[in-house]
Amino acid sequence: MRSNGTGEEHWRTDFIGQRGEGVAREEPQAFLIEMSANEVIVPHFHEVDQFQVFVAGSGSLGRHAAAGPLAVHYTDHHTGYGPINASAQGFSYFTLRARTDPGAVYLHKPGYRERLKPSKKRHGVADGIALSTEPVLMSRKEIAVEKLLADLDGSDGLAATLMRMGPGMVTGGPDPSATGGQHYLVVNGSLETGSEEYAAWSTVFVPATDPALELRAGPKGLEVLLLQYPRPQTQ
Known part of the structure; x- marks a missing residue:
């Protein structure tokens, strides 16, 4: 698939739910994004709360290097974050939501301010999470x-x-x-x-x-x- 924000190609596998396609629904989502080498997903926000779990490759989230082997990112609804920068080895992460998001709102496109709503603006990363042998x-x-x-x-x-x-x-x-x-x-x-x-x-x-x-x-x-x-x- 191609990113709606940049037009760059990456891969998406849905595990729970389906793409919002402009419609918010009371249904959970869980999907895996596998970014291309050196791909950049530009800053944006979503209308629902979400977790992202980085599981393969390497890269950064905003100013934060999401160091492996495992990293967890949370952001509140209507809270901007990014960019997500993949290294030459790519960057793969799960996105998990309790509600279906209608689609990302990109901060470089006109009209994004009109779509903002109040939220707690929480945004955090836990990285360097080691798994047991x-x-x-x-x-x-x-x-x-x-x-x-x-x-x-x-x-x-x-x-x-x-x-x-x-x-x-x-x-x-x-x-x-x-x-x-x-x-x-x-x-x-x-x-x-x-x-x-x-x-x-x-x-x-x-x-x-x-x-x-x-x-x-x-x-x-x-x-x-x-x-x-x-x-x-x-x-």
Whole structure:
């Protein structure tokens, strides 16, 4: 596909939901963007809150180098960010949203100011997130929960954490009712919930109206990002 902002070509794979095509919907989105070598996605904003998880290649987000092997970025609705600059090796990231965005609003195009609305303007990056090697993850004896983006105000339910679990360990996720919904993104090992097993780079969305998710680590353990959206009345 070609970027609406620059016309440069990159690749998009949808996992949950579909492109907004100018229409906002109460449906979650999860998709992978794989940028071309040295591509630039120019500054813009969206009408909905979103997380981005950088998983391959290298590059920068605004003035911040999103250092690997894993980096998490959050931005509020109607909050400008960027540019996203890919290196010669490209740059790949998941975009996750609790609501479908109608499409990016680019800051270099006329009329963008008229589309701005009040928001908390939160914007943060947690990078340099290391994943466990297979033998270390398989020998883990206790569940670890690491808080990310701790400097952002989470009074409205916003949160990001990394959970590390040894094989067969079981825990319950936090109650989603105080949030705007939750995305779980498996980044290492596998997640078992109900009768389903989710391998690395799978994602599960839990609406605010659902019960908390029960997580069971697969036979090689589990490392999973839990990304919680702010309650919708803040938008």
